[in-house]
Amino acid sequence: MTETLERPLTTGTIELRTDRGWLTVCAPSGLVPGRGVAVLLPDGGQAAVFLDRAGRPYAIGNRDPFTGACVLSRGLTGSADGRPYVASPLLKQRFDLETGACLDDPAVSVPVYETRVAPEAAAAA
Numbered sequence: 001m002t003e004t005l006e007r008p009l010t011t012g013t014i015e016l017r018t019d020r021g022w023l024t025v026c027a028p029s030g031l032v033p034g035r036g037v038a039v040l041l042p043d044g045g046q047a048a049v050f051l052d053r054a055g056r057p058y059a060i061g062n063r064d065p066f067t068g069a070c071v072l073s074r075g076l077t078g079s080a081d082g083r084p085y086v087a088s089p090l091l092k093q094r095f096d097l098e099t100g101a102c103l104d105d106p107a108v109s110v111p112v113y114e115t116r117v118a119p120e121a122a123a124a125a
Contacts, residue, residue, distance in 0.1 A: 016049065016059040017114040018042055025049050028117060031057075036073035036086065038062050047113055048073035050097060052084055058097035059113035064088045065102075072110065 014031065015022040020042050031037060031051040039047045039059070046062035050073075062070045067090050075086040077097075084097040094103040100112040 012117045012119050014049065014051070014057045015116050015118050016047060016057075017116075022116070022118070024118075025059075028055070028057075034077045036075065036077070038070065038073040046070045046073075047111075048075075048086065049115070050077060050084075050086065052077070052097075057115040057117060058084065059115045060086070060095060060097060060100050061111040063110070064090055064093075065108050065110060066091050066093055 013027055014025045016025060018041055023042065025039050026037070028051065031049065033051050033053045036048045036050045039049055041047055047059045048062040050058045052058070060072060062072050064071050066088065069090060071089050072086055072095065074089045077084065077086050079085065080094065080103060085094040085103055086097060087094045093105065095110050096103060100109045102108040
């Protein structure tokens, strides 16, 4: 079964906020809904960026706090009680894409980055 975006994103750029300002990630067409991409941050860290099937972008830290490996961008996405999450491909812990909280261990979380889809005019500036 093929799912389509409720509101296809064809223009602009996906950006995430870092401590140094907005970082351009890619065009929305560069992301496949439900699949993540790893992004190198200006401070040398990594973020995992996702686009859900409704066209909303999310960004969390890419480092799995249980293993130390930067693999969350390769995890499987889903939802639990209406909350979007990604499951680590290693030990399968689920991380809320909106809050970074681990759904399987409330004492653990990953960083969350604010995201936006900047219009083409703003992206070119």
